[in-house]
Amino acid sequence: MKTSRKRVVITGMGILSSLAENIADFRQALLEKKNGVADSERFSTWFENARAAEVLHDIDYSELSEEIVASLDNAALWAYKVGKDALNQAGLTQRSECLEEMGLIVGVSSAGTEAFLPLFEQRIQDFSLRKALYSGGFSSCCSSASTLLGLKGGVELVATACTASPNAVGMAFDYIQNGKSKTMLAVGTEPIYLPTFAGFYALNVMHPDTCSPFSGNSGMSIGEGAGAIVLEEYEHAVARGATIYGEILSYATSCDAYHETGPDPRASGAVQVMLKAMENAGVTPEQIDYVNAHGTGTEANDQIETLAMKKVFPNVENVLISSTKSYFGHNIGAAGIVELIACLVTLPEKKVLPTLNFSVARPNCDLDYVANDFRQKDINIFMKNNYAFGGNNCCMIVSTKPCSVPVTTYDAKRVAITGIGAVSAIGHQLSEILERVHQSDTSVELGEIIFPEDTLQEVKELLDVLVKTNQFKELLGDEYVIDANKLPDEEKDFKTYQVTGLEPRKHLRRFDPRKATRGGTFALMALSEALNMAKRRIKRDGEELGMVMGMSRGPQETTYKYLQSLKPDPRKVRTSEFPGSLMNSIATFCGISEGVKGYTTTLATGENAALGALTYGYEIIRQHLQPQVIVGGADEYFPSMSLYMDAVTQKLHMTADARDYQIYAKDAKGYVPGEGACMLLLEDPEAAVARGAEVLAEVVGYGKSCSNSYFDASRTDEKASAMSLAIQRALKDSGLNAGDIDLVCGTSSGSAESAKIELDAIYSTFQHEHPQVPVVNYNALFGFVASSAGLLNLAILADCIKKQSVPAIPFTRTFVDDRINFVRQNLKLMVKHALLVGATEGGNYYAFVIKG
Structure with a gap:
């Protein structure tokens, strides 16, 4: 028996980027074509010409206790901030019956890092046990954000690098389809820390100034930020009089199964994911008015992405394409959701975001990338693409005009x-x-556990700091007052199933x-x-x-x-x-x-x-x-x-x-x-x-x-x-x-x-x-x-x-x-x-x- 898919609409948004820390200012910054990439004081300590799109705003967390703020890293605090803003805009913060069943899906690439930066950055004296306990786990940002927001529908953390946040949106979409909840919160959050910056810098893929996708010198601009959207079943949203900002028609993911970092030169995975997402939405390539591209600015990505779109769209010359990374850099795990929000706050005004900094198109990049200036066009259905290390691909099909496309059906399977x-x-x-x-x-x-000498030395130094600063006793009680010179014997005491x-x-x-x-x-x-x-x-x-x-x-x-x-x-x-x-x-x-x-x-x-x-x-x-x-x-x-x-x-x-x-x-x-x-x-x-x-x-x-x-x-x-x-x-x-x-x-x-x-x-x-x-x-x-x-x-x-x-x-x-x-x-x-x-x-x- 055929089952009709539910309409899933967006009723709330929250944003944090190098451009702005609220939706109104973010929209205005986009319309004014502001660029958030600048010299980085934080990373210039180690790297020459360190450029990044950083979040430098003073964010108000006064509603949280000082103890909780001290316990959380930016991944968690940003997830909470944008999630709260999205729930406020959706008018759901006071609706306890919605929060009881609302689930949270978070997309992030390098979570659980901030608490351990003092070890990587060789300032062990700054280590905080409190932050390590509450923010040291990869998924800790989910637990802290759901607790602070009062959500009880369960959480998940998606960790597919640069496709994490659109994949999180897709998962939230599916849970609504299966009737698990009438509302879901999808979040992408990504502070940039030293390990991530160093990795991309060493790969020699950073642009010396500001990325210019599909043109000029190749190279990416790394960025950080967070975004959140409230997804809601359409009938539920209408019944409570919610404002609707767009409709998620479908999504899909795929895997290149080709290489750990490089995209498939045939663009097979990228083609597959776009076709599958359109099939799920019941739309054809001719119905796509605009593609918000992944568009990192790197040679390989831009060429392969262009090739993929040529294979998918029969009349690709008529499709408007742009990359919003030219505004606020590549936000890694948060990239997709931040870029989606950028589309949702501009496209309803019939303004198609441009690719900034566009100069001379690179070889094999010969499509309409909406160079430098907004294009006036009434966009109904658009495509949001993101690609990641490991060949993870994600595509969302979104409409700015809810109910303009018939719902699709499926045969529910056991x-x-x-x-x-x-x-x-x-x-x-x-x-x-x-x-x-x-x-x-x-x-x-x-089996015995034999610790590397450098790990044992680091442990002893860390325990010495924690004992001298009374952090064990303050957080865990008197029984955890430890003598760093009398540690467990690794050969005798440490065993594990191997x-x-x-x-x-x-x-x-x-x-x-x-x-x-x-x-x-x-x-x-x-x-x-x-x-x-x-x-x-x-x-x-x-x-x-x-x-x-x-x-x-x-x-x-x-x-x-x-x-x-x-x-x-x-x-x-x-x-x-x-x-x-x-x-x-x-x-x-x-x-x-x-x-x-x-x-x-x-x-x-x-x-x-x-x-x-x-x-x-x-x-x-x-x-x-x-x-x-x-x-x-x-x-x-x-x-x-x-x-x-x-x-x-x-x-x-x-x-x-x-x-x-x-x-x-x-x-x-x-x-x-x-x-x-x-x-x-x-x-x-x-x-x-x-x-x-x-x-x-x-x-x-x-x-x-x-x-x-x-x-x-x-x-x-x-x-x-x-x-x-x-x-x-x-x-x-x-x-x-x-x-x-x-x-x-x-x-x-x-x-x-x-x-x-x-x-x-x-x-x-x-x-x-x-x-x-x-x-x-x-x-x-x-x-x-x-x-x-x-x-x-x-x-x-x-x-x-x-x-x-x-x-x-x-x-x-x-x-x-x-x-x-x-x-x-x-x-x-x-x-x-x-x-x-x-x-x-x-x-x-x-x-x-x-x-x-």
Whole structure:
């Protein structure tokens, strides 16, 4: 049966750029053709002729406490500022019923950086533990912004570099399509920090003055900024009398699967994403009046982008094209949303933004780039394109005149899991892992953690600073007063679950060890296994297969090498590690290795990020945007400073025996880290059966929520209520009641707080209808594999459903909660519906109903 897509309109906007810090001034600056690129005082410390479009405005945060402002980095503060402005313009700040269900999707490239700048910039005495705790995580800006804005619909962080923010808009669009919310907030935020500036500078792609896209000397101008838009279901917006600023007709993403940094010279991925976005919108190339190009000003980008538009538009000479980066530089993760807002505040006035600084067109750049002056034209449908390192492409189709284009329809699909691949410390393939799961003794020998000497030296210096400044005691209490000369013994105390004896070439058709990181190898092996299990061979149809990766700490070893190379001279940074340090680099590696070219996205929402990937993959399949999507996560062990600090602050359980890692134990001691990967292939079950593939399980519904207690760790009751809300939303989405659930699987890491939140949520949900529902958690089998803990548990759940047999929770001897029916011994059980729950470290909650 055909389902009509909902109209999704824009009812609020917020902006922060080098040009202005509010919408009215931003519009005026655009109309006056102001240029925000100037000499940079900040970066001239290290670099000659350092130019950037910087945010230098005094921003009023007086409504926040001084303590909170001191806790947050600019990525979070800017996200909060533009988000608040967008909600104010939309008239939603006082509508609690909207905020309760409103989700937040943030796009950013280099989050979690500011807190650690004192280490990179060799001023360790300025390190703030407060900022590290609240802003040191990659997705911390999501948690802080959602808390401060009062949003409870769940968060995600998109980390696809320069396509992050338009991809965030696309995800928000999809959640409205699936009825998860009537309103969503999409944000892009990107302060420019030393590692990013140094990387682009060393690549020699900076323009010496100001970028002039498609003309003159090539080169980009780096910029920073933030933007936010409120997306709203059209009928909802009209019913409350909202002002409508435009309509998102569709979007699409794709992957070049070509190179880590350079675009495909045939422009195949760019062509594919534009055609797909127009197909989703039900429009033709002839209906596109204007293209707001990515237009970085670099030689390769401008030529390939021009070639792509020539291939897509039959009468390309009649299409107006311009790049707004000539105004405010390349805002990296925030680029797409800032450029979208620039279009939305000028196009309704029949003014097409020019490409400033245009001189002599470069070779092969021979289109109408609206050179230097505004063009008067009534624009209805326009296209917004962005491209990123790793071949990530994103295209949005937008209308300035809502309801002028008929809505499209789709055949709503069921979402089945037809392939699973996994790598862990107890097995390099799913079959090995499942065999170990059913053994009576599944413990493994934990591997030693050997820290690099420079890391140990840095840790000692940092701890000395924190002790002398009383930061441990002030923030964490008396028990954290640490003698920097009496640190844990790394050989005796630091152990972790590690993948050993790995032989990738035994499992992979294509494998380039020169380009493979440890996490990338795990991901590729799991991806290959999932494809093989589903009987899916990629031949010349890679565009039919998408991939959504969920990351926690990302490619740690590559990032470490890159950051270390900043010292002592950032001008000599190692550019070979720069693209590999990005969160989307593992998806890039997998895409290139296997030829995956469809919808490709990387989420970096932290622990259980792969569950966020599962929600997004579910949307893509359900709406029939792609026939198949791989979703997954990967983590690699690396002896980093953050690992050491986790141990010092007792978050990490230091043990030499795997059997001491006890989930839901009465005497919880924290988590033991693990490494590995898990990948699922999602598709319509009918298509799988027709291909001869087995349906392993079906995702019949999910729910998301987030608490507003990021700044108060003691509010576990509120966090448990938020997880309960996610469970209720999942049950409602699947059309089931608590009594219909046969088995519950948690993913608590093992800490006392995470266990309490999870168990309180399970008890409050099931206490009346099904108080004895069996509860399991298998993280102790393979260690806490942060990003993919939820999917590894789901892989075991699918096996439980198939075998109608539930293995016991491993190792735990004395359980913490007498209200819960923990599975203490292997159990024969008919499982028709199982519930999987999970959380990120920032207070974001997921629940899925899985059917056999």
